[in-house]
Amino acid sequence: MKTYEVFLKRAGKDPFTHAGALEAPDDDLALSFARDCYARRSEGEQMWVVAREDLLVADPTELEMADRAHRHNDGAFLRDLRQAGSSEPA
Amino acid sequence: MDDTGPVTAVEPTGDPAETLGARELVLALADDELCIGQNLGWWIAVGPFLEEDLALTSISQDELGHARALYGLLGDDIDAMAYGREPHEYLCAHITELPCHDWAETLVRHFLYDTAETVRWSALADSSWESLGAVARRALAEERSHLRHATGLLDRLLRTDAGIAHLLPLFDQLAPMAREIFDAPSGCSDGALVAAGVITCDFGNQLAQWQDIVGDALAKTGYQPQWAVADAEAAPLGGRAGRRSAHFAALHAEMVEVLSIDPSARW
Numbered sequence: 001m002k003t004y005e006v007f008l009k010r011a012g013k014d015p016f017t018h019a020g021a022l023e024a025p026d027d028d029l030a031l032s033f034a035r036d037c038y039a040r041r042s043e044g045e046q047m048w049v050v051a052r053e054d055l056l057v058a059d060p061t062e063l064e065m066a067d068r069a070h071r072h073n074d075g076a077f078l079r080d081l082r083q084a085g086s087s088e089p090a
Numbered sequence: 091m092d093d094t095g096p097v098t099a100v101e102p103t104g105d106p107a108e109t110l111g112a113r114e115l116v117l118a119l120a121d122d123e124l125c126i127g128q129n130l131g132w133w134i135a136v137g138p139f140l141e142e143d144l145a146l147t148s149i150s151q152d153e154l155g156h157a158r159a160l161y162g163l164l165g166d167d168i169d170a171m172a173y174g175r176e177p178h179e180y181l182c183a184h185i186t187e188l189p190c191h192d193w194a195e196t197l198v199r200h201f202l203y204d205t206a207e208t209v210r211w212s213a214l215a216d217s218s219w220e221s222l223g224a225v226a227r228r229a230l231a232e233e234r235s236h237l238r239h240a241t242g243l244l245d246r247l248l249r250t251d252a253g254i255a256h257l258l259p260l261f262d263q264l265a266p267m268a269r270e271i272f273d274a275p276s277g278c279s280d281g282a283l284v285a286a287g288v289i290t291c292d293f294g295n296q297l298a299q300w301q302d303i304v305g306d307a308l309a310k311t312g313y314q315p316q317w318a319v320a321d322a323e324a325a326p327l328g329g330r331a332g333r334r335s336a337h338f339a340a341l342h343a344e345m346v347e348v349l350s351i352d353p354s355a356r357w
Contacts, residue, residue, distance in 0.1 A: 022140075022141050023139070023141060024141060025246055026242070026246070028238055028242045029238075029239070029242040029243065029246075031238065032145065032235060032238045032239040032242055033141040033142075033144070033145055033239075035148075035235050036141075036144050036145040036148035036149070036235075036239075037141055037144045037145070037148075040144075040148040040151070
């Protein structure tokens with residue numbers, strides 16, 4: 001059995017989102033099980049099924065960004081400046 | 091339309107639903123779907139693995155949906171038609187009444203039934219009974235995924251000696267019984283149904299198409315169902331004439347369990 005990941009897309013502008021995983025002996029049966037496990041209640045009008053082994057998986061250490069506060073600009077600095085009456089940021 | 095003038099010519103009613111045997115045909119199909127759906131539903135929580143558990147019960151709900159759509163062509167009180175008739179008033183084929191609580195039996199029955207259904211729905215897709223044709227076209231789309239499930243598993247299992255040894259005897263047992271799916275319901279003449287365009291292929295040709303599909307699926311094993319022997323030896327099962335198999339009573343009791351506790355139950 002191989003593990004597959006299932007992605008569904010609703011009608012409209014929503015993007016594909018991960019629905020879940022399943023195990024199946026081959027690609028055809030993976031599509032079959034994916035329909036019955038994740039899409040039997042019209043959860044999506046399009047479905048992608050991909051073997052987990054075919055996914056490119058990033059190294060989690062490359063994603064450790066919590067300490068990079070400067071990448072989380074919420075606009076407070078500019079807002080505070082403008083509220084203080086100065087239209088020109090320093 | 092001016093209808094005050096004298097009637098100069100009597101036109102046929104032209105309603106295909108009034109064709110002799112058309113309602114019996116739809117009733118038989120609906121009863122098949124009801125029994126298959128109920129039997130497949132038995133697998134909830136006891137399937138051999140989680141995905142298969144969900145697949146069988148999802149297919150079960152598809153079949154019950156087909157039953158509802160078909161009963162709906164015949165009247166408004168679907169529960170009364172599905173649950174309220176006497177056993178001899180049901181017209182299902184006996185293969186649909188079998189419990190098949192062994193998974194291999196369920197798989198073989200599922201393959202035989204869904205291949206048969208594909209042939210049967212195809213003969214209805216262009217029906218002159220337009221609402222029946224619409225039900226058939228919708229069902230055909232679902233049958234594709236049912237068949238992918240059935241043939242996907244069957245093909246894999248028939249690649250192994252153990253699978254062949256286990257499954258082929260079940261074809262000996264179940265394939266002759268499944269032939270009955272193509273028996274005409276009582277009071278139903280396929281000549282009249284073809285002439286009226288209710289079905290576009292008579293039962294005999296549907297049966298032949300189905301036997302080819304089953305034969306092709308098994309050809310690589312070198313095995314062929316003994317259709318001729320079954321034809322010569324088997325007494326008619328009579329399911330389409332209202333004769334119920336030994337399994338029907340328990341199946342029906344299970345179906346009506348909720349209604350018998352609370353006749354006003356809604357679900």
